[in-house]
Amino acid sequence: MEEAKLTLLLDDRSGLPIYTQIVNQIQSQLVNGILKPGDQLPTVRAMAQELRVNFNTVARAYRILDEERIISTQQGRGTFITEIPPPEVSVRLRYESLSALTQRFINEAFRLGFSEREVSQMVRDNLKSMKEAIITDSE
Amino acid sequence: MEEAKLTLLLDDRSGLPIYTQIVNQIQSQLVNGILKPGDQLPTVRAMAQELRVNFNTVARAYRILDEERIISTQQGRGTFITEIPPPEVSVRLRYESLSALTQRFINEAFRLGFSEREVSQMVRDNLKSMKEAIITDSE
DNA sequence: CTTTTATTGTACTAATTGTATCATTGTAAC
DNA sequence: GTTACAATGATACAATTAGTACAATAAAAG
Incomplete structure (x- = not known):
């Protein structure tokens, strides 16, 4: 590092x-x-x-x-x-990469005082609106 | 204070x-x-x-x-x-704060080639294991 | 109470970093 | 030989961070 x-x-x-x-x-x-x-x-x-x-x-x-x-x-x-590039890396490395990224995110959110409910709700909302944005783009 | x-x-x-x-x-x-x-x-x-x-x-x-x-x-x-900002401002800032953090996380995960399913699953798992860790700690 | 000293933020400048644009060079195709 | 294009170089620029001197306030000394 x-x-x-x-x-x-x-x-x-x-x-x-x-x-x-x-x-x-x-x-x-x-x-x-x-x-x-x-x-x-x-x-x-x-x-x-x-x-x-x-x-x-x-x-x-x-x-x-x-x-x-x-x-x-x-x-x-x-x-x-930045992070490990996705290409041909093993499944395990891939998993660990996402896990590390997620932990950093959650730790940060908790450190800032957000609750588990708020975090999971926000993730859901963001994923949802992102999917809709993709659909809209491709029209 | x-x-x-x-x-x-x-x-x-x-x-x-x-x-x-x-x-x-x-x-x-x-x-x-x-x-x-x-x-x-x-x-x-x-x-x-x-x-x-x-x-x-x-x-x-x-x-x-x-x-x-x-x-x-x-x-x-x-x-x-400074002294108290209006409550609705505070609420809005709080929402925007978590939203921005979440968007950065999701963008990063997508950039690494992870699917929506993988991301939400990983978030669930992490939140779950974190909760268990807290319970274990307090025994 | 006045003076001195330390602490704090401010202002301005310099140094360091990547970016953008265009010029030059070399090489291949014709 | 001329042309076209890709690679590299030169120069000016913009963003971020660092260095230095300073001003305002507070605390200490007298």
Whole structure:
């Protein structure tokens, strides 16, 4: 949950653009557990200097990862790893991921003084209105 | 009517700037009665140290809350929760507070590819096991 | 009571971060 | 060779946070 050292290796012979290599390597480091949710990535400029590339190239990689919801970039603050991506992860990991997310949510709600009834009611209402919104959108 | 301990939790994954997180949480704690009218908030420097952020970040949050008339900041004295807001405002704020928290949770869960069924099931399970834990603790 | 000191929030500026836009470069297709 | 396009670089910008000096109030010292 801290800032990662994050050593990436660029390969000129790979034929892949730099930003793609950065995307791939961050993805694999996440899958391998080298990067974990909450970790802060190096700033675009720091990583750019490390890799001797323009910081916009790193920014491009970060933007792609952000669009894939793998990281969360925040102007003025930095970039952070979000949750485990859904793809091919095992059923167990998937379950644990949702469980952790739910526990954080419920703990927060309780900490703020909301009751069990209020929480479950609000979840129901939100899910319901979200479903209706989807139906409306597709008309 | 005394100074609050006021434990706030910052979350890097939330995507929200620190000052916004502080604003949201103080609002929530107010509408849930954790903070009461007249309560003194920690000084900007004390809270900053607690959260390991710059005190100007806390000051920014306090300034926003001050503009919303939720708190009253007084140079040289401190910051205090203002006197009773109209009850219907309080109720509305309370609802909106939980609604916003819930929406963030559900959006995140959907983003991770979980279905509506999975989400509501997980919420039920978590609430249930939490209730049992409380019962067990009190034996 | 007056003066001094400490504590508190404020104002302004600087530094750090990601973003947006356009220019340059290189490569492939024609 | 020209053109088209993708990748990268340069520059300016915006958002957030940090640093510094200051003003108002309270508390302490005398």
